[in-house]
Amino acid sequence: MSKISGSQALLEGLWNEGVRVVFGLPGGAIMPVYDALLDSEIRHILARHEQSAAHMADGYARASGRPGVCIATSGPGATNLVTGIATAFADSSPIIAITGQVATPTIGKDSFQECDIVGIVTPVTKYAFQPMQPQEIPLVVKKAFKIASTGRPGPVLIDLPRDIQINVADMNVPKKVDIRGYNPHITPHPVQIKKAADLLLNSDKPIIWSGGGVIISNAATLLREVAEFLMAPVVTSLIGKGGFPENHPLSLGPIGMHGRPEANKTICEADCILAVGVRFSDRSTGRFDEFGKDARIIHIDIDPAELGKNKKVELPIVSDVGIALKSLIASMKRKIVKKDKTLWQKRVQEIKSQIREGDFGSGNGIYQSQIVKKIRELLPSNGILTTEVGKNQMWGELYYQVIEPRTWITSTGLGTMGFGFPAAIGAKVAKPDVPVVDLAGDGSFRMTENSLSTCMAEDIPVIVVILNNSTLGMVEQWQRLFYDRRYSGVKLGNIPDFVKLVEAYGAQGLHAQSIKEFEKAFKEAIISDVTTVIDCPVSPEEDVFPFVPPGRGLNEVLFDSEGQK
């Protein structure tokens, strides 16, 4: 056994966990790790702000299914990570955040750049470690990856005091770890599965509601098998887009505040809901008491605390989604009686045929939906779309059909503006051979736009489409609808000139004033090997409809600002 430093032990631990790339920004208290990085084969991608480093790690994780790693120094470096960590936590994304800390003798003395990051992130991480001896590091790294990537995934932070990064010790690398307070339950109870099969087969109007858990569990194929066996329509949550191909005849798209109207209408009429890997977010369900009130609900999730948290359900099943769906299929195939669902299928077709997209929205509300549809048309099915947060995200939700899992990356739980661009960079690092596009608004893009430096310096070409309405559009839409058009703090002005801005970074900037121009620009961007930003001026008055106002049931859809239902 040879003596190595804490920093070397950390990097060896990361390497053994399969880490080949980390995203970060150095500072005083993490310098020993950065020094050791020079001798490691792990690639380091330099962010220009720690928040972006965390989002990059998150985008990497969501695109690849493997934990993403970000590194920052103590104090402000660590606190800058917090938004990114909270974003990953809200969307169950496995990231490992490594922070420097002041040396152990100076902890608790209010030292320079000292900050209790473990205390700060405790509510937004699965766990946070602070080893106090270098020899603890191998075990801590192993535990961190186990906790982050198993069960319901989520962020884990490792806070490393500066002296233990430097000090050497005999490192005992464990083969496997056992954490006595952590044993995720991953197999379903067979009786519950049998009951679920009975409920589904004997229902008249079943529907499947597929969430992020289906994607995390890599269970899209199994979900499709269940849907096709039952011939049941499938709706998704916002984060669940891609768990079921949206060009499939059984797909109705996402439910929720800005869900597809056919999805919202159909789930209101169903008599049995199979909710898979979802957490009953208020943005998906609308009013909890109105949601599924005529339906018998089966809820499968790996996190027991999600069952019954927001909504009491008839049949809760704690399990990994994939394993549960597999046994559900087997159980359903053993049953002989299967209620006829043709009437229901007819009804679903009828609902679908009643939706005329031309009726949505006010004014010339078609332009932004056309841009989004054009992106889909030009992007291969394995191309990745990330979004920012705001109207851009909702246009994407409504009009961008996701075909494959892990090709739709968006901040849903926390709703973090500035997420999409760095997440796109992380996704591109994970999947260098597929085109990655960030669907952005001008407000969101400006929050992390300095990541353009990372794109250019590290040669990571992504495409950014800015739906530029010169406002904080979603807030403005709400002010228009609910605050009597009293616009407060939302006007951004036509600032900056985005083409000039991105050109200053050495990236390619293009203007698109019409759908024709957009098509030309986007085709150019896809074949370009340099990051391209397409600035699309759009009207701020183009509001996102349909819309279920907050606090209402999913059957109370507004189709325009006049309140037409």
Place this chain on the structure above:
Amino acid sequence: MMENTFILSTVVENKPGVLFRVANMFRRRGFNIDSISVGPIEENGLSKMTITIYGDRDVAEQTVKQMSKLIDVVKVQVFDYEDTVQRELALIKIQFSSNKSLSELTNYCSIFRNRVIDVSPGSMIVEVTGTPEKIDAFIDIVSGYGIKEMARTGITALQRGTKK
């Protein structure tokens, strides 16, 4: 739904930061801790945290699930108050103005099987062990004399019978 007192009997890792994580979870979810007591148990490196909460069964259930999610929490059991034996300890400093009061107080102490552990001119300290109700009842009776100071430990509890 009916509100009740529930007792969470939990086994947790005995290391720095665990109480913070538990308290933080309660704060974040908006649950209230009525009382809490912590002490090491027979198994190495573990502590027992006994927490009483007041709420309906849904709150109790959600609390158990959120507690179980904490990595440092090894085991969580929830008991209805009635299914457990509980003990709490209180130290109460009571003032008295006359020998008559002193003898009355000593009398009450012997009725409640309390121990007088210190007497100074004008005040005495009484040790009360028992169920929280017994302690409340004793406090009721002596409060007329004037309680100068009091410290209560919070409940510690075990489930009745052979179940573990």
